[in-house]
Amino acid sequence: MNWLLVVAGGMVGAPLRYLADRAVNRRHDSLFPWGTFVVNVVGCLILGALTGAVAAGAVGSRTQLLLGTGLCGALTTYSTFSYETLRLAESGARLHALVNVVASVAAGLAAAFAGGALAHTVWG
Template sequence: MNWLVVVAGGMIGAPLRYLTDRAVQSRHDSLFPWGTFVVNVTGCLVLGTLTGAASVAPDLRLFLGTGLCGALTTYSTFSYETLRLAETGAGPYALANVAGSVVAGLGAAFAGVSLGQAVWP
């Protein structure tokens, strides 16, 4: 039955990713893929929070961590967008996407762990 919990989280995460990406990207007149950046960093924060939260129920971890975050975040789109930036001559944007995603993603994960430990010890 665990797979149903994961599917339920994914059913929320996938459309949330698409809608968030479109909403964020529509507000920026830039080549930088802000929508993908935002969903990936948000997913890092959520997963970090779950990691730091010792008292979160296993089903909630599956629902939010594997299901929602798995469908919300996207390494493939990050890779594709970075490749397209590099191919179209926007190398500085490609480098900024890689560096910014790694730094912000790790920062969000660490912040999430601290948050999880503070709120749900």
């Protein structure tokens, strides 16, 4: 029955990703894929906090399946990040592509560490 938890989380994460992407991109008129950047960084923050909560024993494996694998798995998107980066490079916006890669990896890691630190502070 664990797969139902993943499905339930994904059912929330996928439309949330779509709506957040649209909302962010509506506010930015640029080549940079802000919507994907934001959902990926937010997903990293949530996953970092969740992982920290699991490590502290505050959250169980079922919640990790629901929120980590399901919600964050559907909310974040490596394939769209890759596609948008490729599209930027192919269209001649190589600097935007490079910034997307570097900023996405750096901000994603920073958000995951921040989420873990937050969990440690709360449940440490």
